[in-house]
Amino acid sequence: MSSKTTIYGFLFVGLAVTLALIVAPAVYAVSLSFYQMDSFVGAPKWVGFANYVAVLQAPEFWHALLNGAIYALGSIVFQVALGIGFALVLNEAFPGRNLVRGLSILPYLLPTVVVILTFKWMVDGGIGIVTKAVEAMGLPPINWFESPGAAMASTILVSVWMWTPFVTTCFLAALQTVPQSLYEAARVDGTTAVQRFFHITLPMLKPILTVVVLLRAIWMFNKFDVIWLLTRGGPVGATENLAILSYRHAFNLFDIGGGAAIATISFALLSVAVLIYFWVFPLEDD
Template sequence: MNFSKTSPSIYFRHVLRRLEPAFYIAPSFIVLGVVLLYPLGYSLWLSFHRWTMRTFRQGVPFVGFDNYSTLFSSPDFLNSIRITFTFVFLAICFEFILGMALALLLNHEIKGRGIFRSLILLPMMCTNVVIGLTWRLLLNYQYGLVNYYLGVLGFAPVEWLSSPRVAMASVVLVDVWNTTSFVALMLLAGLQSLPEEPFEAARIDGASGVQTFFYLTLPLLRPIILVALLWRFIDTFRIFDVIYLLTAGGPARVTETVSIYVYRYGFQSFNLGIASAASFIMLLIMLMIAGILARSIGREIGGQ
């Protein structure tokens, strides 16, 4: 027997087997490292430097936390954070109330449920740019259908997109139209996976429909509500296209979310240091809140 000859090859095979998963997984992660991690690191670097259209050819000076302190003393930036949270809060509230109602309706055994569900899903599939542009026509002050039919019903026309008092509501309205069906479908999937026994017990005990909903349905749906909430938070927090097309952040910045603020700073004033810093603050806020939500989802699922 010649051990000295076979054992290195066994050892080699062993290493090869241990490395086998890497063969499948590494290509994706290498690509993601190059196209994602490197830019993110670069952005962090940028956020500590001054990069403007006029000066970057003479070099990009290190400025420490200047960009960050500029931002935190800038009323426009603080305004954009406030606007973002207002938008997130309003949109999510309406989407969950309406989405829950829609899910409960669709949970009934009715004819043609499949078709209804497909049709209700359509707004979610649409290209955001097209949604923005369609609603811009619909909400047009002079020629828009919405104001026309309001007039038919005897209401005064509303300056949907140009009045600082209404613009936020309009933007929320369009987002609600766009994504309520997503919330509804997730909740519906949740409703359909609920066990039947507790509901029968409640019925026998004479619980009213409202009681059953608040004491049974809602608590049982908690995990899926949290998951839907997480994704809706992420998507509303980083929203850009629809608002950009509807109002471009105006009038008077009442709909200027952080994404639009960064866009304006980065690509209209070409101050990319400031833009990077702002987008990093945005990222941190988002990861923090998403992390809290993800942890409570983990607890829900782990606790079951």
């Protein structure tokens, strides 16, 4: 087989898989948004942009967009801040470091369902260990899911718990590529530890920071499982983001066209956001 045939062979397989599993469903989903459909078996009715008009006119859409943004921003800020902090600690030499490094990745390895169930169990009103601890300290009970603010805080808390290890791992890997002599040169140059962080560590982490924030932003903005398992978007839509809203339209309200329209808008928004992000923070190699 000539090398050209090999190249085309691999290219064909890759393209075929991409087409069948990514492009085709995406095109199908987008096309659904132009039809009125109440189930996947009935006959769809072409309605043009009517679904989009209806979705954009509903206050719940804007509400969900805002919720999604708050949830994504809150999660990312804490994940990155804690991730850098943990990475700095794990990068220092101390006894049992490798064990602690291994353990710190655990939350990320657990299935979401397990993490959510563990969290719910910990804050359970009757037997939860956190509830008991709060009680023992003589503080009033915390309503983890009942008030809108608390529910949002809880989803962010669980998300930070789950994904900070991923961020930590990325930063730890990056920290290990920073030459030790840079820190030594800076010590000779008269810097304090805080100045070394801002003049050496942070600039050296910038490329990985750019990528991590981007990945986390995409994943958190599209997050479905954590929110669904914790609050189902409640109370009264306080934690509902576009992914949950889209699902609710398509499978609870039997408005498949509307659900598809929300998903399409969400996809378009994210694409624009990513383009702007790369324009503001180019991945230059310096």
